[in-house]
Amino acid sequence: MRGYSRGVRVQVFFGESDQVGHAPRYQAVLAYLRKEGAAGATVTRGVAGFGANSTIHTAAILRLSLDLPMVVTWIDAPGRVERLLPGLCALAGSGIVTVEEVRIAAYGGRRLEQLRFDLPIQDVMTRPVVVVGETSSTREAVELLIGREFRALPVVDADGVLVGVLSGGDLVTRAGLGARVELLPAMPREARAAFLDGLPDRQAGEVMTRDPVVLNQRDTLATATHLMAERKLKRLPVVADDGRLVGIIARADVLRAVGETFPQDVAATAEMPGAVSVGEIMRTDCPTVFGDADLSTLLDVVVSTRLNRAVVVDRSDVVLGVVSDADVLRSVDPAADAGVIGALMRSAGRPTGAKVQARALITRPPVAVPPETPIAEAASQMVEARVKVVCVVDAERRLLGIVDRADLLRAAGDALRDMFVGDSTGEEDAD
Numbered sequence: 001m002r003g004y005s006r007g008v009r010v011q012v013f014f015g016e017s018d019q020v021g022h023a024p025r026y027q028a029v030l031a032y033l034r035k036e037g038a039a040g041a042t043v044t045r046g047v048a049g050f051g052a053n054s055t056i057h058t059a060a061i062l063r064l065s066l067d068l069p070m071v072v073t074w075i076d077a078p079g080r081v082e083r084l085l086p087g088l089c090a091l092a093g094s095g096i097v098t099v100e101e102v103r104i105a106a107y108g109g110r111r112l113e114q115l116r117f118d119l120p121i122q123d124v125m126t127r128p129v130v131v132v133g134e135t136s137s138t139r140e141a142v143e144l145l146i147g148r149e150f151r152a153l154p155v156v157d158a159d160g161v162l163v164g165v166l167s168g169g170d171l172v173t174r175a176g177l178g179a180r181v182e183l184l185p186a187m188p189r190e191a192r193a194a195f196l197d198g199l200p201d202r203q204a205g206e207v208m209t210r211d212p213v214v215l216n217q218r219d220t221l222a223t224a225t226h227l228m229a230e231r232k233l234k235r236l237p238v239v240a241d242d243g244r245l246v247g248i249i250a251r252a253d254v255l256r257a258v259g260e261t262f263p264q265d266v267a268a269t270a271e272m273p274g275a276v277s278v279g280e281i282m283r284t285d286c287p288t289v290f291g292d293a294d295l296s297t298l299l300d301v302v303v304s305t306r307l308n309r310a311v312v313v314d315r316s317d318v319v320l321g322v323v324s325d326a327d328v329l330r331s332v333d334p335a336a337d338a339g340v341i342g343a344l345m346r347s348a349g350r351p352t353g354a355k356v357q358a359r360a361l362i363t364r365p366p367v368a369v370p371p372e373t374p375i376a377e378a379a380s381q382m383v384e385a386r387v388k389v390v391c392v393v394d395a396e397r398r399l400l401g402i403v404d405r406a407d408l409l410r411a412a413g414d415a416l417r418d419m420f421v422g423d424s425t426g427e428e429d430a431d
Helices: 025-035 078-092 138-145 168-173 181-186 189-197 221-231 251-261 295-302 325-330 339-344 375-385 405-424
Strands: 005-015 041-045 048-050 056-058 069-076 096-104 152-156 162-167 235-239 245-250 288-290 309-313 319-324 389-393 399-404
Touching (some): 069 078, 078 096, 078 251, 138 152, 138 181, 138 189, 152 245, 168 181, 181 325, 221 235, 221 251, 245 251, 288 295, 295 309, 319 325, 375 405, 399 405
Antiparallel strands (some): 005 096, 041 069, 152 162, 389 399
């Protein structure tokens, strides 16, 4: 017999006449919860009650002006409640907000893990979307990408119909950009301008990838997870039935859902298929350097994997931090040491003049977790810290392995595939 799932019930109490701007407060609360992907909420209207002013309000038939008590009840996964609660409290105004843990026996025949992943993409996608037209210049596209978290732009025609995607790889291999887009913000302004001035005069439609993988706005977040994991994609355009671009779903959106929805208590997940902790999915072939490694050694390690990162450790393998290719580039002047750009682009070139140790390039503390950490918690920490690598460490913070976004996405995709296939068989667990 399937057990209970742990959930949280939030209730908001206020008066019927309360408003947020020109809208009734209950409508504002519902709109907020739906926009943020909450599992569901219900509004109830009381027949009588009183609040802080001690005035009794009733639904008596002779009363012409009513201000009856209203209650919004919202039940959801603990992680999502924690994320949305501050915004909900702000919307509650002078109302009362209560929070209590509940056990969920059923949710329309679905388990709690499915609540977020059953949502249609249109409820969680990002919009509006930064786009370019087919006749936009590649320089315009690059300038739109500099400093952004994403590395690709949808390309649309005059009617807003998606015709392709212009990725960072397209800009390097087809448009002649001499450095990856993510490296450009780390360059001094003059060096960056020189790279942009050297771009051939090409249009986005000439170098874009045509017929990209897309989602329909009615597809679910589970579908997006499967596609991203299987195709190793970071972002997927979302289109309407007529092909018009209506949004974007990113890997970070999926990982946020993993953090909010997947089980946090590893010991209580016997029915959850697949891996549940980072120790089960971590990779031990970590790109590592010692803290006193020179720039040349650091560069060799940074470019040795698709991560473009190196974990910096001391002589006892204690994690000190993570250094990215952009961190390396910030430490030198590309104009004076062009070999660094060549090395980072995996082409000819070596650094010549810079004397710097790896530990000096660490810009922030690493995200480090023990191997028993649930996948959900690791995903939440990764999204919150806006990092691409989580270090798995022992009790003394010695490096055991690493987990990146692709690893977490693959684990979530495997679990969801098993979970949804199992539910589609119609079989029930034995008592």
